[in-house]
Amino acid sequence: MFTKGNQIGKPTRFGPDWPGRRCGAKTRAGTPCKKAAMKGRSRCRNHGGSSTGPRTEAGRARIATAQLKHGRLTKEARAEAKRRAQVGREIRAELRDIEGLALARGWLKPGWRDQFD
Numbered sequence: 001m002f003t004k005g006n007q008i009g010k011p012t013r014f015g016p017d018w019p020g021r022r023c024g025a026k027t028r029a030g031t032p033c034k035k036a037a038m039k040g041r042s043r044c045r046n047h048g049g050s051s052t053g054p055r056t057e058a059g060r061a062r063i064a065t066a067q068l069k070h071g072r073l074t075k076e077a078r079a080e081a082k083r084r085a086q087v088g089r090e091i092r093a094e095l096r097d098i099e100g101l102a103l104a105r106g107w108l109k110p111g112w113r114d115q116f117d
């Protein structure tokens with residue numbers, strides 16, 4: 001039974017066999033933190049478990065900048081990739097139309113691509 005405070009010679013509630021969630025932080029020595037994570041969180045009290053996160057708009061922007069690694073997956077970059085993919089689809093559709101027209105008018109023979117093999 002757990003009582004407040006650790007008693008000398010008695011095992012603690014959060015010993016090596018404790019099945020609960022551990023803090024996911026890395027200590028300054030490079031080893032994982034062994035403390036129990038706070039309820040509903042993934043960090044212990046020493047590693048930001050009781051942090052309420054950035055509150056101001058400037059703080060939120062600062063954290064977002066700090067967590068950005070290369071920017072290839074930002075909302076803007078993904079929107080730009082989507083736009084470019086759509087442009088490529090439109091160009092290929094137009095080329096298909098032109099090829100169909102050229103085949104219909106006899107400017108190209110069916111199987112004209114085979115000459116490039």
Ligand SMILES: [Zn+2]
Nearest residue numbers: 023033044047
């Ligand atoms: Zn910790």
